[in-house]
Amino acid sequence: MTVPPLAASHPILTCSEAREFEAAYFGGDEAREWPAMQAAGRAVARGILRDAREIGGLPGAARLLVLVGKGHNGGDALIAAQALLGALPAATADVVFVFGVRALRPLAARAWRDLQQAAGSRVTARDRELPSGATRYDASLDGVFGFQFRPPADPAVLALFAAVDALPIGLRAAVDLPSADRLCADFTYATGILKTPVLESAVAGRIRYLDLGFFAARAMDPVAGPRVLTPAVLAPLAGLRPSVSDKRTYGHLMIVGGSRSFPGAVLLAVQAALRSGAGLVTAFVPESVAPAFAAQAPEAMWVAWPETPSGGLALEGEHLLRAKWDRATALVIGPGLGREPETLALARSIVAHSPVPLVIDADALQPEIVAAGSMPRILTPHAGEAERIGSAPVSSAPTVTIFKGPRTRIAASGGGDVYVSPFGGPVLARGGSGDLLAGLTGGLLAQTSRDPLLAAARGAVWHGLAADTLARTHGQVAVTVVQLLDFLGAALRESADAS
Secondary structure: OOOOOOOOEEEEEOHHHHHHHHHHHHOOOHHHHHHHHHHHHHHHHHHHHHHHHHHOOOOOOOEEEEEEOOOHHHHHHHHHHHHHHHHOOOOEEEEEEOOOHHHOOHHHHHHHHHHHHHHHHHEEEEEOOOOOOOOOEEEEEEEOOOOOOOOOOOHHHHHHHHHHHHOOEEEEEEEOOOHHHOOOOOEEEEEOOEEHHHHHOOOOOEEEEEOOOOOOOHHHOOOOOOEEEOHHHHHHHHOOOOOOOOHHHHOEEEEEOOOOOOOHHHHHHHHHHHHOOOOEEEEEEEOOOHHHHHHHOOOOEEEEEOEOOOOOEOHHHHHHHHOOHHHOOEEEEOOOOOOOHHHHHHHHHHHHHOOOOEEEOHHHOOHHHHOOOOOOEEEOOOHHHHHHHHHOOOOOOOEEEEEOOOOEEEEEOOOOOEEEEOOOOHHHOOOOHHHHHHHHHHHHHHHOOOOHHHHHHHHHHHHHHHHHHHHHHHOOOOOOHHHHHHHHHHHHHHHHHHO
């Protein structure tokens, strides 16, 4: 049976699929292509201005370097440059035509004329070479090769790319694809369609999918294949809740984790769960840390669990959970659990007998644990954990896996679509960020226990959007992961604006 794709997602196409799609969508009509090019260029400019906030924003007198090829990518870059110069009144741009001005195709030439008319002397054009004495730029924009590029590139072009890569540049942006997969980008702005080579590129940096409305008509949306998630997956959470509701309306999440060696992880998971919108959160933690945690997060219900001599959760405490889990709608197990054999045996028993869907995280991601039981589960491995559980027997339980990484992927067992969440960034490269994701996803699963895929998608997108908002406000360096919690609300509002 084919599972319908999540509504708030769009297809990721190969280059040949994208070519066929655009031929059908535009029909070769430049009168239709020009508004789309303008929309793409302006969206790229907005993206650059937004993402530059992670490094303090572009200065009013920014110096821009714009690399232009022959076709649509070059036109997008020129329109983006015009929008950037409009937003930064004292900024200037050096525009390098990699194949010369005469090589521009009609729409790119039109974009160049518009830029000249709008910016005048603030734009300097060069053919096939960098301006002499070029030193530092606040931002660069690669609009040379699009998805129709066929290798090899001319050696002179590659030499130009190498010279650009050697320059100190504050933010390096690419339109659609990094040119020839050689010109390095901090951000690649996929305009209208996200293409598979971007996901495979080592130089694309962070991916920003810019929705231009191509897939608004469902007939234009291929049913099968990988898909990119959009902020709209969160939009229902940003709306008004029913006025006639109470805490039980929004689920009851139970969290099992923690140890004397790793006490903070489970506290982070609980704090994230409390921000997820779940109505009730109960945490089962080692008895030695329960009082301190209750003081830090009094909204949760804390249950003190007997400990092993080394400070892990002891098998003898399992009755504490079993006495309460008929009240639960979802369970999280793993954050800070540790790897004591007794504790891992406990975790396996809990997963095997759980009556509710689970999120299995961190040290609970062991082959014998993830294969136990029959309730639906969400797994949250990073690369090392994914390798560790790769040898697990195939579970009979419906399983959704969030493969954490720079390009987070979400996949369900039994085939179906693979989803990419393009949100988040290096600000998440800190201990504890995965614990927040586990708690957030668990809280969402408690509210939508019949749809683990939706809970996983929402968790990954919300976590990533909040991280982006945190980085734009405080930068990537002088922050802690717990600060991300304070940006979950702003991320929800942003998702509503994007819908």
